[in-house]
Amino acid sequence: MRTWRVGTFSMGASLIMLGLFLFFSKFLGLQLAEVLMAWWPVLLVVLGGEILIYLFLSRQEQPFLKYDFLSIFFVGLIGTAGIIFAVLSSTGVMGKVEDVMAREVRSYNLPNFNYKTDDSIKRVVVRTVGYDMTVEATESKEVSMFGTYRVETAKKTALLKNAQDIVTANQKGDTLYLNFKMLPEDAGLFHSQGILAATLLIPNHLKLEVVGNTDSLSLKPRTITNDWNIDSTSDVTVNVLKNSNLSVETTDVEQLQGKEWNIKEEPKGSDELNATLKNAVYQSGEGKYRIHISNAYDVNLNANQ
Template identity: 40%
Template sequence: MRTWRVGTISMGISLVGLGLVLLVSQITDMNLTTILLSWWPLLFIILGAEILFYIYFSRKESSFVKYDILSILFVGLLGTTGIVLILLTSSGLMDQVRAAVNSEEKTVNLPGFNQKAGKGIQRVVLDTGSYPLTIESGKDEEVSVFGTYGERVMEDADALLNKPEDYLLVERNGDTLYISFKDLPIQNGLLDSGTMNLKATLIIPAELAVEIDGQSTDLVLKPRKLLNDWSVKDSGSLSVFLQDNSDIKIDARGVEELEGPENGWKMTEVKEETSEEGFVKKNGIFNIGKGKHTLTVTDTFNVNVQYP
């Protein structure tokens, strides 16, 4: 009596097919995942055809059908792997895995922004957003932004930011120009961009009054030769860089730490109230030159004046 071992031929064909797939993917540089997703259903067709074939011929011959458990398990394992790949692809996880494997972290230039302040503009109201920012006064009449940011994207993919509107909002209302920095987009999933490192510099015409809402972020001010008053509120750490010919008065109110040249700050009052961390809030004046124009700082953790 002849014995038929169902599953042996299926495993043999599966091994040959898998070997061909691996060989083709190496030679043609094709995506192995795409090939596996395409051909794995053939495994069940081959195994089913083999079972039907042996059942049919076992009726004509005096034969005994025996199942090759090891071979069937191997074919089933390949098929299960294919099913898992299909589920991952349909749920979008496979695309996330591909993106994470093929991604790269790089530093990219911010799309530059240049716009004339316009006639009738008297002041600028600035919302710095959640990223550190450097703010300078300029001689030109233009408001300009430049800098860099870090992003994690797939290789050869387009940049995350392509135009100034992607990270900056600029609106005019009457004699005021409102400028707001937007939060950068964050992609959820395996390709998580996380906290991006944005470094931007904003240049504002020196003759305009400026009101800055620091949003508890670190700021760097380079006022140079101010021709109007500036104010900063709710900043984390504020660094002010002054020049030899600076003519400015810094009026700090409700600040927890005042730093700068020795004997530079004149304490006007120590407020009795304390912050949540237990720091005593201070008021102080730092004067360079005649102090014709004033930089007012309120509700800021630290003010550090850098003076040559």
């Protein structure tokens, strides 16, 4: 006579139901984690029902339960996995994991930024946050910006809805202040940082001051009619026209690229860092307008435009 061991039926029934769950999940678009979280309580119902059925059908006055420990082990293993998924989901960790698994590198256009200037604005101050940027002089009377950004995200929509999400503009007296912001990003275990490349157009009659943050900056002054001052950037590339009426000066720069530089007396200091800093100048025409670059690591001059 075949002996009924509690757990055998539970394992068989559980495997059948798990297979059905996984089969229909393909049509319902469910993830494996969602199936396990919804399905694991059924294991307890099936195993408890098998015990009750065994006790009901047993004809012994004091029935003795016999267990199929191998079957119960596998049932418990699958149930434990479901409980773990449920706990991780309740703490938000599971959502983070699913988000990371669904992430893709996506590129979007920056929302266009436009700020009309009038005669009351004499100066523009730009504060960057570490992204690559090109600054170009324009004959337009409008400060504007365009470009692209790239982020790693599971969302299929752009993270930046309008220009105010990446830059704020405030006019105080005769100065327009532009403060850039960091791209939205997740902080924590699955941290990822976006990349931004923007072109900022500045009216050529306005004075410009850029306060960097160890970022790369490309300058295209073209026909500027005022002074530019660049401070605290890592790498600066200056593209100048040979027939332009400007001078480019550097102060406390570690490396200079380009044959057109006229190296001035290097700063004298007691420490090794100051001993390696360089001051230089390049002049085109009478050098009426000045671009002054200070506290940069590398400055590259292209005077063949």
